[in-house]
Amino acid sequence: xxxxxxxxxxxxxxxxxxxxxxxxxxxxxxxxxxxxxxxxxxxxxxxxxxxxxxxxxxxxxxxxxxxxxxxxxxxxxxxxxxxxxxxxxxxxxxxxxxxxxxxxxxxxxxxxxxxxxxxxxxxxxxxxxxxxxxxxxxxxxxxxxxxxxxxxxxxxxxxxxxxxxxxxxxxxxxxxxxxxxxxxxxxxxxxxxxxxxxxxxxxxxxxxxxxxxxxxxxxxxxxxxxxxxxxxxxxxxxxxxxxxxxxxxxxxxxxxxxxxxxxxxxxxxxxxxxxxxxxxxxxxxxxxx
Amino acid sequence: xxxxxxxxxxxxxxxxxxxxxxxxxxxxxxxxxxxxxxxxxxxxxxxxxxxxxxxxxxxxxxxxxxxxxxxxxxxxxxxxxxxxxxxxxxxxxxxxxxxxxxxxxxxxxxxxxxxxxxxxxxxxxxxxxxxxxxxxxxxxxxxxxxxxxxxxxxxxxxxxxxxxxxxxxxxxxxxxxxxxxxxxxxxxxxxxxxxxxxxxxxxxxxxxxxxxxxxxxxxxxxxxxxxxxxxxxxxxxxxxxxxxxxxxxxxxxxxxxxxxxxxxxxxxxxxxxxxxxxxxxxxxxxxxxxxxxxxxxxxxxxxxxxxxxxxxxxxxxxxxxxxxx
Numbered sequence: 001x002x003x004x005x006x007x008x009x010x011x012x013x014x015x016x017x018x019x020x021x022x023x024x025x026x027x028x029x030x031x032x033x034x035x036x037x038x039x040x041x042x043x044x045x046x047x048x049x050x051x052x053x054x055x056x057x058x059x060x061x062x063x064x065x066x067x068x069x070x071x072x073x074x075x076x077x078x079x080x081x082x083x084x085x086x087x088x089x090x091x092x093x094x095x096x097x098x099x100x101x102x103x104x105x106x107x108x109x110x111x112x113x114x115x116x117x118x119x120x121x122x123x124x125x126x127x128x129x130x131x132x133x134x135x136x137x138x139x140x141x142x143x144x145x146x147x148x149x150x151x152x153x154x155x156x157x158x159x160x161x162x163x164x165x166x167x168x169x170x171x172x173x174x175x176x177x178x179x180x181x182x183x184x185x186x187x188x189x190x191x192x193x194x195x196x197x198x199x200x201x202x203x204x205x206x207x208x209x210x211x212x213x214x215x216x217x218x219x220x221x222x223x224x225x226x227x228x229x230x231x232x233x234x235x236x237x238x239x240x241x242x243x244x245x246x247x248x249x250x251x252x253x254x255x256x257x258x259x260x261x262x263x264x265x266x267x268x269x270x271x272x273x274x275x276x277x278x279x280x281x282x283x284x285x286x287x288x289x
Numbered sequence: 290x291x292x293x294x295x296x297x298x299x300x301x302x303x304x305x306x307x308x309x310x311x312x313x314x315x316x317x318x319x320x321x322x323x324x325x326x327x328x329x330x331x332x333x334x335x336x337x338x339x340x341x342x343x344x345x346x347x348x349x350x351x352x353x354x355x356x357x358x359x360x361x362x363x364x365x366x367x368x369x370x371x372x373x374x375x376x377x378x379x380x381x382x383x384x385x386x387x388x389x390x391x392x393x394x395x396x397x398x399x400x401x402x403x404x405x406x407x408x409x410x411x412x413x414x415x416x417x418x419x420x421x422x423x424x425x426x427x428x429x430x431x432x433x434x435x436x437x438x439x440x441x442x443x444x445x446x447x448x449x450x451x452x453x454x455x456x457x458x459x460x461x462x463x464x465x466x467x468x469x470x471x472x473x474x475x476x477x478x479x480x481x482x483x484x485x486x487x488x489x490x491x492x493x494x495x496x497x498x499x500x501x502x503x504x505x506x507x508x509x510x511x512x513x514x515x516x517x518x519x520x521x522x523x524x525x526x527x528x529x530x531x532x533x534x535x536x537x538x539x540x541x542x543x544x545x546x547x548x549x550x551x552x553x554x555x556x557x558x559x560x561x562x563x564x565x566x567x568x569x570x571x572x573x574x575x576x577x578x579x580x581x582x583x584x585x586x587x588x589x590x591x592x593x594x595x596x597x598x599x600x601x602x603x604x605x606x607x608x609x610x611x612x613x614x
Contacts, residue, residue, distance in 0.1 A: 037401055088585045093401045094347050098541060099584040101534055105577030109570070117570070224412075224530070227405045235402060262420045269413040273394045276406060280397040 001258070007136035009257045015142050017249025018149030022204040023222060024229040024241040025153055026197030032173035032236030034190035036086045037097040040104040041226065042219025044074050044198050048205025049214045050111055053123055056209075063126040070206035071199040078198025082191045104219070112216040125210040141210050148207045152200055153242065159196075160238065169193060173236055228268065232275050234285025243283055247271070306459055313448040322447040328559050329451075329458045330515050335539045335551035337508035340465050342545055343474070344501045345481035349404050349533055350391060350411025351509055356528030357414065358384040358510025359517035363434045364424055366518075373437035377457075377514045384510020385503050387414065392502040396495050399484075408530070418525045430524025434517050444518070454515055461508050466548055468504070477501050538576055542583050544590025553591045 051070035089096040171179040233240030255264035362380035543554020
């Protein structure tokens with residue numbers, strides 16, 4: 001591997017880590033707060049991209065404004081899903097997971113019927129320039145994903161650690177009963193977690209839309225990788241999800257560059273198995289009594 | 290359902306078997322018979338999956354074990370030239386071994402973690418099929434898997450293959466049913482209901498989970514072998530996540546408390562699949578809606594619905610204690 005390829009791969013790894021993080025963090029948050037495993041999270045990501053496609057590529061609204069709208073819209077979808085599905089499957093993780101798997105199928109068909117199944121949507125890149133970093137050429141739009149993800153995940157982290165409501169969310173994740181005894185509304189926290197996760201996924205989808213193949217099935221591949229990342233990170237831990245995202249981003253990108261993407265996925269599974277055998281609770285999982 | 294008289298059940302099952310044994314001469318329609326063969330194989334997939342879930346381990350890699358059986362019988366009969374009559378049981382054994390290898394890291398996880406981790410280890414095997422052209426044939430898979438021959442009966446034809454499938458599936462169902470009613474099955478159930486309590490009375494939880502998973506894998510492999518010799522070709526996409534989700538739908542829609550649940554689920558979904566044939570593009574939406582409606586409004590599946598209806602007729606008898614999910 002020569003020097004420019006190496007730098008390029010490092011840059012790609014950072015981009016991939018950012019994408020994984022902005023998707024996996026939402027999953028870990030929902031799982032931590034209310035034991036909600038949202039399989040339609042990948043379709044949330046897809047919806048974010050389609051908001052950009054419809055409003056930016058078709059109607060010509062300015063890109064930054066559309067990204068914001070995508071986050072808000074998908075956050076709202078998250079709230080609806082929480083109210084209709086997770087409220088009724090509380091206490092049974094798998095039931096919620098399978099019901100949202102059904103929802104994912106429904107969303108795929110609806111989006112496909114509205115805008116076509118097979119055709120890849122092309123969205124004009126708002127920032128088509130490339131920059132040269134240490135001899136590697138990287139598109140600005142791809143590079144934007146990194147500060148975008150750091151900004152959104154960082155905002156979430158700040159919110160969780162420095163606001164009253166955020167602390168309430170973390171309290172719920174630690175011990176629901178104790179949190180309820182302190183007067184925290186566990187039910188509202190669950191809804192809030194889904195809104196935040198939806199916003200993160202929608203934002204990520206909107207950022208990715210110009211550089212990613214936009215199809216109804218684009219979320220499908222992403223969400224399973226994200227779930228594996230979350231399991232490695234320790235299921236309910238937002239910090240663990242971030243660390244695992246960086247681990248997977250680098251391992252996967254380097255393996256894909258050196259070998260091919262199939263081998264990269266295989267190595268990803270091996271990493272997961274090694275982590276599970278060595279640390280069954282995941283990288284940052286708390287041992288529960 | 291469990292309140293039904295045992296003898297009545299045995300007679301009923303025997304009657305169904307007899308009717309199904311003469312089915313080729315009743316319907317006399319190749320397409321219908323073909324459908325029933327696939328239906329029987331699907332029943333074996335669904336019931337073997339349910340067997341694994343009796344310990345509480347909902348896995349997401351069962352189709353990979355089905356695929357292991359299919360690939361194994363393809364390789365053994367085609368590449369090694371061993372008789373199909375031997376390769377089918379060998380393939381089931383290979384699937385059991387693959388399952389045994391899977392469960393080793395998976396024992397570290399429970400519940401939802403198990404579900405996702407099992408998907409990942411299964412995906413590893415599927416990637417191996419895709420990656421290695423020799424011997425698995427890559428994305429295009431394997432073709433020319435010959436049906437068995439016995440004397441001058443060629444099992445390429447639907448009727449003999451149907452009868453062979455019927456016998457094998459019936460024997461498997463009886464074996465799984467008996468296993469569940471045996472002390473081993475009771476141990477599995479206790480692991481599902483309360484693993485800590487089971488452990489405290491001296492039950493080896495890890496061993497019970499390993500047993501259930503390995504035996505379930507064996508029957509999954511058998512289903513895969515039957516599928517491979519019927520279709521004549523297999524490829525990695527047959528055993529992908531969409532197939533796995535469909536398998537989950539069968540078991541969820543039918544119910545998983547008894548062995549009858551998944552069978553009901555396969556019947557219901559086969560009918561829906563046939564009737565939704567003109568709406569092919571909308572099919573995921575239909576399946577997704579059915580899945581959501583079942584999970585939200587009848588969490589015990591069709592089986593639970595039948596039980597509730599039969600309880601309506603048997604009103605006045607003692608109240609059944611509500612089950613915890």
